[in-house]
Structure formats: structure tokens, C-alpha cells
Amino acid sequence: MTTTPVGAARRAGPTLILSCAWALGIGGTTMMPLLVTNAMARLHVDEGQATMLTGAEMIGMLAGCIVLPALARRAPMALTSAALLLLALCQAVSALVLPVATFAALRLAAGVCEAQMIVMVGICLACHPDAERLWGLVLLLSGLVVAGVFTVLTLFPDAASGAAVWQGLALMTAALGVVAMRAPSLMPARAVSVALERRHDMLGIWLAWGVFVGVYSVQAGVWAVSALQGERIGLTLPQTGVLLSVSSLLGFFGAVVPAIPALAARRGLTVIGALAVMLASVACFFTAHSAALFFVGQLMLNAAFYSIMAVLNSFISAQDRDGTLLSRSVVVTFAAVALGTVGAGVLFQDAGGVGVIVFAALALAGSVPLGLKALRAPAGVSASPAL
Incomplete structure (x- = not known):
């Protein structure tokens, strides 16, 4: 047609x-x-x-x-x-x-x-x-x-x-x-x-918010120490700023990944794949010794992050009768941002990039079972098949 x-x-x-x-x-x-x-x-x-x-x-x-x-x-x-x-x-x-x-x-x-x-x-x-x-x-x-x-x-x-x-x-x-x-x-x-009429799958919503905490804390933590990482590998502050802004600009294209036909009905696998990409990108970012790897690490982190956000926001909206649940998600988001910013700053100062990589691995690994369980659509809620 x-x-x-x-x-x-x-x-x-x-x-x-x-x-x-x-x-x-x-x-x-x-x-x-x-x-x-x-x-x-x-x-x-x-x-x-x-x-x-x-x-x-x-x-x-x-x-x-x-x-x-x-x-x-x-x-x-x-x-x-x-x-x-x-x-x-x-x-x-x-x-x-x-x-x-x-x-x-x-x-x-x-x-x-x-x-x-x-x-x-x-x-x-x-x-x-x-x-x-x-x-x-x-x-x-x-x-x-x-x-x-x-x-x-x-x-x-x-x-x-x-x-x-x-x-x-x-x-x-x-x-x-x-x-x-x-x-x-x-x-x-x-x-x-x-x-x-309010028929929320509140267990699924809480699990989704748990994934929010994991991915937002990692995203915010990496962002908080990105300038320090750039300085560590010899980049000037203006160079770091340009690389971060351009990687953020291009990273938003990750938001359309879940809409790819082959992935549209596999939300759980999309989120798990994006979590794996986030972990790999954090490892790439903090082991980088060049501007190219610094940029690639940040770009892939942003793209994977926005892929997850597209899936989770739509999952919450599917059960949100009045926009209240999405508004509460913002509150969860800022709590996660505060956790990631403080945690990554302390870890980077005490243990360097390895400390942040370990922090990211734990946060993202903990998000895997939460995401899989949350995205199994409950009975009575109109949604695409989770996997």
C-alpha cells in the first residue's frame, strides 16, 4: 500500500x-x-x-x-x-x-x-x-x-x-x-x-525502574569522569568537549534500533544486547589510549543507552493510563544519576578506569534479569511479544 x-x-x-x-x-x-x-x-x-x-x-x-x-x-x-x-x-x-x-x-x-x-x-x-x-x-x-x-x-x-x-x-x-x-x-x-481504571503491572514497572537505575547510573558515571579520562590520555579540554558533544549527537540514532523489523518483537533481546554493548563500550572508553577509541567508546555507550530508553519508555507508556508512571520514572532517573555520578567519581579517583569498569559490570549485570522479567508482557496488557 x-x-x-x-x-x-x-x-x-x-x-x-x-x-x-x-x-x-x-x-x-x-x-x-x-x-x-x-x-x-x-x-x-x-x-x-x-x-x-x-x-x-x-x-x-x-x-x-x-x-x-x-x-x-x-x-x-x-x-x-x-x-x-x-x-x-x-x-x-x-x-x-x-x-x-x-x-x-x-x-x-x-x-x-x-x-x-x-x-x-x-x-x-x-x-x-x-x-x-x-x-x-x-x-x-x-x-x-x-x-x-x-x-x-x-x-x-x-x-x-x-x-x-x-x-x-x-x-x-x-x-x-x-x-x-x-x-x-x-x-x-x-x-x-x-x-x-488502573491496571498496571506494577511488578513489571518496578523491574523496569530497576533497569533505569542500572543504565542511568552507568551513563551518568561515565559522563561525570569523561573529562578526567580525556585528560589522562592527553586530550585538551576543548578536544574532549568536541568529541563528547559529537558522540552524543550521533548516539541518539540508537533510539531507532528497537524499531528495526527484526528486533521489534524481541524487546528483551534488544535490551540485553544493548546492555552488553554498554559494558563493552565502558571497557573501551577507560582502556583507550587514543582519541579514536575515546570517541568510539562514548558513541557506542550513548547509542546503546538510547536503545534501552526507547524500549523501556514504550513499555511504561503501554501501561501508563495518565502519564503518572513516566513522571515517576524521572524521579527514579535522578536518583540513579546521583548514584552514578558520586560512585564513579570516587571509584575513578581511588581505582582509576578499572574501578568504573567493575562498577558498570555489576550495575549492568544486575539489570539483565530485571529487564528480561519486566519485558515479558503480562496477561491483559496489550504489548508486543517480549522475545
């Missing part, structure tokens, strides 16, 4: 809208290393203080993901519009030299606004029959946009100390917000009365 241009456009429309919304939701976390460096230079604080100040954005995201799902279902258009306007304002005002307390308040508000974008995508994809394909495309497109903007911003001479990074974020919010504003129109009608 031939696909008409109109039919293709109709399918592309919702995907583009959700991708723009998700890109705005993850923009702050993706660019966090650059934001921390910029805050240090412009506010004249040390790295610890800058991390805490920009970390207020993460606190805002966590609070928003807990509070906003119920509110977003009642007034989706009003909340989405207000969040987009406030987010653009927060990014623009952050370009000014501000008192520390004001800057922290702006980052907290920005985090709440980003959470609204995440919540809306979760609500729109809840129980969606084509969630797996859509999640792959949303992760890919949003990732390419955010990583692309990140890469461009790092090329500015004063990116680490000037206002360009905040102005770029404000422009990105304005441009993507025009499209993301339409996200509430994609909400399923049943999302209003979801409280009447």
Missing part, C-alpha cells in the same frame, strides 16, 4: 510536536556541564556552588514531575502555555549578571517548566498503540536538536563565560515552543477519566 503525502504529514505532525516538547524537557539536563561552567565564570563561585545553583533546576524538575501530572490533565493548554512562556523568560533573564539567589530561583522555575513538557509527552503517549515507534523517533529527533544546539553553543568563544549560552537556550525555547504549544491537542480523551 502506497503512503500518500497527506498521510505521512499526519504521522509526522504529532511526532514533531512531541519531539519539540521532549527537547525542551531535557534541554537543561543535557547542557548541564556547560551551564555549570558558565555559572562559575559569571557568578564568581566555585564548582561546588555552581553545581548546587544549577542543580536547583533538577529539584524543580523532580517537584514538577510529582505535582504536575494531575494538574496537567485538568488544564493542559493553560499549563503548557504558561510553562513555555516562563521557561523562555527564565532562560533570557539568566543571561543577565544576577544575584546568586535570583539565579537559583530562575533555575528552579525553569526546572518546573521543563517538567511540564515531560509530563505532557507522557500523557500523550500513555496507552498509545504505536508507543514504541513513537518513542524511538521522539528520542532521536529531540536528542538531535538538543545535542546540535549544545554543539553549536560550545563553538562560541565566550560560551563558558558569556551570555550566549542563555540567549541560545531562550531562542531554542521560543522556536520549539511554537510547535510544542500544540502538545495538549494530542492528549487522548480517556486521559481525563483514567482514575476509573
Whole structure:
């Protein structure tokens, strides 16, 4: 059957809208290393203080993901519009030299606004029959946009100390917000009365969250010490930044791997294969003695990570009646990021790359049985065969 241009456009429309919304939701976390460096230079604080100040954005995201799902279902258009306007304002005002307390308040508000974008995508994809394909495309497109903007911003001479990074974020919010504003129109009608029927396979959800903890802790841990690893093999900080940003940009293509026809009905095997690739890439990254292996290790780590995220997000959405489960996943995510960042930092300092490899091996090995059990679709839940 031939696909008409109109039919293709109709399918592309919702995907583009959700991708723009998700890109705005993850923009702050993706660019966090650059934001921390910029805050240090412009506010004249040390790295610890800058991390805490920009970390207020993460606190805002966590609070928003807990509070906003119920509110977003009642007034989706009003909340989405207000969040987009406030987010653009927060990014623009952050370009000014501000008192520390004001800057922290702006980052907290920005985090709440980003959470609204995440919540809306979760609500729109809840129980969606084509969630797996859509999640792959949303992760890919949003990732390419955010990583692309990140890469461009790092090329500015004063990116680490000037206002360009905040102005770029404000422009990105304005441009993507025009499209993301339409996200509430994609909400399923049943999302209003979801409280009447909740049939979650909560055991499967908890197991999936266990895999989240494993893969996010490894991803965050490697990212946290990547600059130190680059320095160890003789790379300059600008060289490391370019290699990491480009590997992140290309790594988002891993999100479409689960949609490959040969893998679409084998979610469990896809996740196990991606976990194995993550472990091999971590070993490659920390035993690298050249820029090429450094880049390949990070690229494969990112690609495998986003393959797993596409599968797990669609698995959760298939049982998520109102977007609440996906919002809770964000809370689990940040706990895992904190665990991985602290754990990898201590291990790298005490035992070098070998310590991080062992940490990754244990975390990823523990995720294997959790992923296999979670992705065996329970009776009564519409899903593809797990294996």
C-alpha cells in the first residue's frame, strides 16, 4: 500500500510536536556541564556552588514531575502555555549578571517548566498503540536538536563565560515552543477519566525502574569522569568537549534500533544486547589510549543507552493510563544519576578506569534479569511479544 503525502504529514505532525516538547524537557539536563561552567565564570563561585545553583533546576524538575501530572490533565493548554512562556523568560533573564539567589530561583522555575513538557509527552503517549515507534523517533529527533544546539553553543568563544549560552537556550525555547504549544491537542480523551481504571503491572514497572537505575547510573558515571579520562590520555579540554558533544549527537540514532523489523518483537533481546554493548563500550572508553577509541567508546555507550530508553519508555507508556508512571520514572532517573555520578567519581579517583569498569559490570549485570522479567508482557496488557 502506497503512503500518500497527506498521510505521512499526519504521522509526522504529532511526532514533531512531541519531539519539540521532549527537547525542551531535557534541554537543561543535557547542557548541564556547560551551564555549570558558565555559572562559575559569571557568578564568581566555585564548582561546588555552581553545581548546587544549577542543580536547583533538577529539584524543580523532580517537584514538577510529582505535582504536575494531575494538574496537567485538568488544564493542559493553560499549563503548557504558561510553562513555555516562563521557561523562555527564565532562560533570557539568566543571561543577565544576577544575584546568586535570583539565579537559583530562575533555575528552579525553569526546572518546573521543563517538567511540564515531560509530563505532557507522557500523557500523550500513555496507552498509545504505536508507543514504541513513537518513542524511538521522539528520542532521536529531540536528542538531535538538543545535542546540535549544545554543539553549536560550545563553538562560541565566550560560551563558558558569556551570555550566549542563555540567549541560545531562550531562542531554542521560543522556536520549539511554537510547535510544542500544540502538545495538549494530542492528549487522548480517556486521559481525563483514567482514575476509573488502573491496571498496571506494577511488578513489571518496578523491574523496569530497576533497569533505569542500572543504565542511568552507568551513563551518568561515565559522563561525570569523561573529562578526567580525556585528560589522562592527553586530550585538551576543548578536544574532549568536541568529541563528547559529537558522540552524543550521533548516539541518539540508537533510539531507532528497537524499531528495526527484526528486533521489534524481541524487546528483551534488544535490551540485553544493548546492555552488553554498554559494558563493552565502558571497557573501551577507560582502556583507550587514543582519541579514536575515546570517541568510539562514548558513541557506542550513548547509542546503546538510547536503545534501552526507547524500549523501556514504550513499555511504561503501554501501561501508563495518565502519564503518572513516566513522571515517576524521572524521579527514579535522578536518583540513579546521583548514584552514578558520586560512585564513579570516587571509584575513578581511588581505582582509576578499572574501578568504573567493575562498577558498570555489576550495575549492568544486575539489570539483565530485571529487564528480561519486566519485558515479558503480562496477561491483559496489550504489548508486543517480549522475545
